[in-house]
Amino acid sequence: MTFDLTRLADPRVVSENRLPAHSDHRWFRDRAEADAGRSGYEQLLSGTWRFHYAPSPADTVDGFEAPGFDASGWAEIPVPAHIQLQGYDRPQYVNVQYPWDGHEQVEPGQVPTLFNPVASYLRPFELERPLEPGERVSVVFEGAESAIALWCNGRYIGYATDSFTPSEFDLTDALVPGENRLAAQVFKWSSGSWLEDQDMYRFSGLFRDVVLRRRPAAHAEDLRVSVGLSDDLATAEVRLAVGVEGEATVTARLTGVGELTAAADGVLVVRVDAPRLWSPESPELYELVVEVRDAAGVLTEVIPQTVGIRRFAIEDGLLRLNGRRVVFHGVNRHEFGLDGRVITRAQTEADLQALKRINVNAIRTSHYPNNSFFYELADRYGFLVIDEMNLETHGMWDRLRYLGVGVEEAFPGDRPEWQPALLDRAASLLERDKNHPSVVMWSCGNESFGGSGIREVADWFRAHDNRPVHYEGVDWDPRHPDTTDVLSRMYTPARAIAPYLAENPGKPFILCEYAHAMGNSFGGVDEYLALAYTEPRFQGGFIWDFADQAIALTDRYGRDYFGYGGDTGDAPNDGDFCGNGIFFADHTPTPKAQEAAALYRWLLAEVDRDSFTVTSRLLSTRSSAYECRVTLAREGEVLAQAVVDTDVAPGGSASYPLPFAVPGEPGEYVVLVSFRLREANAWADAGFEVAWGQGVFGAWTPTAQLGAAPPRVVHGIHNTGVHGANFHVLFSRLHGGLVSYRYGDTADGGRELLGGIVRPNFWHAPTANERGWGGPAEDGAWLLAGRYLRTLPDARDPEVTVDRDGGVTAVYRYALPVHPSTVCELAYRVEPSGRVEVTQTMELVEGLPALPEFGALLTTSTPLENWRWYGDGPEECYVDRRSGARLDVHETPVATALTPYLRPQEAGSRTGVRWAEVTDDRGAGIRVDAESGMEFSALPWTPDEIEAASHPNELPPIHRTVLRPALMRRGVGGDDSWGARTLPPYRLPASGTLRFRFGFTGV
Missing domain, CATH: 3.20.20.80 (Glycosidases)
Incomplete structure (x- = not known):
């Protein structure tokens, strides 16, 4: 038999000479090997192979599989590896589209001929020891995308499709003493590629390990373990069926339980009383040790097989x-x-x-x-x-949805020529x-519509x-x-x-x-x-x-x-x-x-002022398995901490008194109930938090600044200045807003904190989900509104008023270039302490598009490196994604505050922020606060700069820090990314008056 390229385009040819699929057990020569996990029956061939790349089958090297072929001029390539990540061909990411779509006109089963890269591999090897009588040797390619043809010492061995299950071939009859040579060709596209249209990068080559396996004359080729569990879970029966090759005797023992004995049907069976049940919370495993002996009673194989006793149905x-x-x-x-x-x-x-x-x-x-x-x-x-x-044929499913063809065109649908491939893939998986x-x-696969073919797979x-x-x-x-x-x-x-x-x-x-x-x-x-x-x-x-x-x-x-x-x-x-x-x-x-x-946590804690209630979503574990630590804090400062013993049954609920009293004095108090691992396990250290709940009591209020002298007001030609002991504010008639804020009691008038006019802001760099439902096209008016707003003529020279306490107020009104038109007002009140309180107001007019956000944008004159805040965190959160955020004092570097999504977009904000300080390494900078809470971000770039970058490395050098306090940003959404909008409760209002009040001061 020789290899014929026409096999590539024949969906009925699934494989040639490939060994039948079997269980993934490993076999060892003795118990010592099994305990060490190194089998003398296995020889790893992964490593460096000789390699030739051809853009199509017509460009491959004839005769490369011959034993005497000189491959010294060939390149070397690691195995496992995708050839596209080693400098050949190129990686290609497609979701639904077939990768050749629009390049060649091919129908299901056919393969592109002009461009179908072929990876040719060569690997010499020697057996680590001579073959024993009756012993056989196979080679396993754990993953070859998408089809592989194999030769050994010039002899054609076989062919296989299915990129993601093992392709195993018997080499025994082709081996020679001393050095042997494997030759393989891996084709990027075969008929099987029509079944592999998953949402993923498209690669090719040998991308999983290659292993030689030796089978002794008496060999267990397949194990099938089954478990029967009584209705009351009190007893179990473990059954073992073994497919043997050669004259073999099989014995088995379930560690800690006993020997398996042969039932009437020849299956080995053992009863387990009071079994330790396997579950995600407690993945209890038994070890089944299988021993195979030949006709003379000599031990040929030791097979350790884990067994989980559970019933899922x-x-x-x-x-x-x-x-x-x-x-x-x-x-x-x-x-x-x-x-x-x-x-x-x-x-x-x-x-x-x-x-x-x-x-x-x-x-x-x-x-x-x-x-x-x-x-x-x-x-x-x-x-x-x-x-x-x-299995996925999403591109062909789209043919039904978008091209209007009938259900008879479903693929693989009812087409009989594809049934061998479907059933082969099912068997490779299950066995x-x-x-x-x-x-x-x-x-049965994914996004391949339906039909009798997939129904037969299920059967x-x-x-x-x-x-x-x-x-x-x-x-x-x-x-x-x-x-x-x-x-x-x-x-x-x-x-x-x-x-x-x-x-x-x-x-x-x-x-x-x-x-x-x-x-x-x-x-x-x-x-x-x-x-x-x-x-x-x-x-x-x-x-x-x-x-x-x-x-x-x-x-x-x-x-x-x-x-x-x-x-x-x-x-x-x-x-x-x-x-x-x-x-x-x-x-x-x-x-x-x-x-x-947070959403997936297994223990819920609902906290009241004097108690907390624990609800368990666990299946088999009592809450007492975890330490429950309760903490009381006032605005980030820990006041008390205690451990409370809980013992809630799986699926149950119970309440416990708080171990301390929440103070009645003014301030905002947080009670945190935290469940932690008592001991280290395989996935986390002792003390790791697995669940938490939080209760908030009282209210945060800004610290009053008392005793400051009333500021001095200077009415200039183009600017109105407001000056205090350690601050200087300028309101501009020319530019229509607050243009300067200097802070600090120094001879030169303090440090300039603002890098430009304070502006209302309605826009952010669109998220992936907003792009998916067409948000930028709908919202675009608000981009213009924030970027090209105009000060109304009657407000360019704002009326400046002085309050009884010495505070100075200036109001600007901006005409927004939206239709229908509306006005946004910024009222600044400069307090004697130097704090500037900003009240931003806008009337929403019927017919305006939905707002992405409503807030302000302040840029600093120089970069500020550190961001510390009292609010939700520690990670980025939004109004529809804050279940995992907790109220506390958090901090993060400004330089890394923009979450590095693949494509830059709105990111890095925090909800529920009472105050935020953004400072340099000396602790000097600006503090922003909002008594009613706000959303806030401190980033190195403006929304425009973020939106303009296709990748994070394209963002410009950092020249400033951009502060964006906001009443609200639109929630990020999450049902899907191709049409689902943010849920209504997490959108800004569509009518009425929006009013946002925040303040800022130097620190």
Whole structure:
């Protein structure tokens, strides 16, 4: 048999000579090897390979697979790696579009011929020891995108498609003594690429490990572990079926329980009394040790297999774990990092630790099987996994939606030629991952419409396993509702869930994707969590998504940045739509993670003046497992702290008295109830906070400035000056506003703090969500209003009045270039202390577009480095994303206050700010306060500068600090990023009078 290129364009050819899929267990020669985790039956071939790049199959090197071929002139490339990140081809980010769309006219199953990069690899190897009698050797390519052809010592071995599951080939008959040579060609696009239209960067090459595996003559090829749990959870039965090769005898022992014995059907069985149940809160694992002996009784294999005893099923119409209703606090997770989809076990473990720290209990493997070690780690850390097979045909689904073709054109739909590929991908997923207790549902893929083909996949899953089956596409194509065991939708607004459930009775309901976290987003998600705990059939959802997909790039000036679609010259592309993470591209948390941690917390604390009530959302753990620490503070100063013993049962609620009295004296008092780990675990240190609640009592008031002499007023030709002991204010007739504020008792009149006129501000750099629903086009009038406002003629020379206490007031009225027209007024009252109180007023006229924000913009004359405030924090927060923010005194450097989203946009603001100080390193600067609270940001750039930059590295050098106190900014939104607006409660009013009062002074 020889390799034929026509296989690439034949969807019926899924593989040739590839070994059948089997469980992902590892086998060792003895117990010592198993304990060390290093198998003498495995030989890692990852490392440096010889490499040739060809832009199409026609440009490959003939005969390269021959044993004598001289590859000394070839380049070298690391394996695993994407060739596009090693200087070949280019990374391409597309969401729905097929990557070749518009370049070549190809129909499903066909592949581009003008440009279809081929990576040719060569790797010599020697077996670490001679083969034993009857022993066989295979090579496993854990991930090859998208199709691989393989030769060994010049002999054609086989071919395989499916980028995300192992391709394993038997090499035994092709091996020679001494040095052997593997030759592989990996094709970027094959017929299988039509099934791999996921929202992701498109790469190719060997991107997961390559491993040699040896099989002794007596070998356990496949393990199938199943668990039966009694209704009362008091006993369990662990069953083990082993697929053996050769004359083999198998024994097994469940550590701490006993030997498994053969049942009538030949399956090995053991009973477990009072089993330790596996759950996300307590991922208890047993070790099953399997031993294989040959006909002579000689031990050939030791196989350690973890077992989680749990029952996950649909019971009484609900998804239940060990009999308890489950709510998914989930995320979708692309397997993606700074090296693309080349991910190590250590990186994966760090991801799972980070997700545990923000209270995530569930992961959907969007939209393909992950590395096998992901599931091993999910077992150990405790995640509920929806394991998704490698299928998405979103581009073809759009053909139905936008081109008006009929349902008969659905793809893969009812097309029989694609059925072998679908069933093969289902088998590769299930057979490898079936023994992992973390896997609680099988998913038939993503966004591929519907049809009999996917229904047959669901039937195949059910015929081979008892886990529920998930498929969201039934929501769009209801012809085969039995394809899925759960109702599943994407991005359904929270307000639409209850009506949907009323119209669709019977099955439990999840949102397999929700809270599209693109850029500065993730607003209003609290409504979903509230509903998940009041509407039984709504059992939570999965945030889209875990981390930004981005490519590390360097600009022409040597500055590093994260690139997105189009930044490598890729076309077509979908821009920054890959930036949807609650974690950044380097997998550090964004401010959105602060919100997710709060919404997903498992213990709620509602604080009253004399007590607090704890409500548990835990499934199996009492609140006593965590230390409850209660703190009393007055405006950032801790007054008292105590530990309170709580013991709330899972799903229960109880109240406890506060361990101290909240003072009745004037001031604002905060009571914080914090739950912390008593001991370190695998994902956090002792003392790590897992949940908190806060109560606020009393009120903050500005400190009165008494005893200052009335300021001196100077009426000049062009300016009116107001001067005190340590401040100087100028109001300009020419420029129509407050143009100078000097502060400090020095010979030269103090330090100038303002870098320009104080202006009303109605605009911010549009967020990704605002761009998605067309906000800039609707809101654009407010950009002009703030940038090109005019002082009304009768207000250019404002009337200056002196109050009885010596305060001086000046009022400016600005005509705004909006239609219909309106006026914004700024009234300045200069107090004897030097504090300037600003009252900003505007009448909203019917017919005006919605306001992005209502506030003021002050720039400083020089950069101020430090920002300290009393308000919500510590991370960025907005009116619809402040559940995770707590009231306290916080601080952050101004230089890093603008959150570095992939594309710069409105960011870095804080809500509920009572006062903020922005100072230089000597402590000199400006203080802004608002008795009723405000939104506030201190950034190095204006909204215009932020909006003009496509990437953070394009922001200009820092020359000033921009302060933006605001009555309110529009909430960031978060239902989706392509049309969903901010929810009504988080928008500015559309009518009436807006009035915002704040003050500033030098410090």
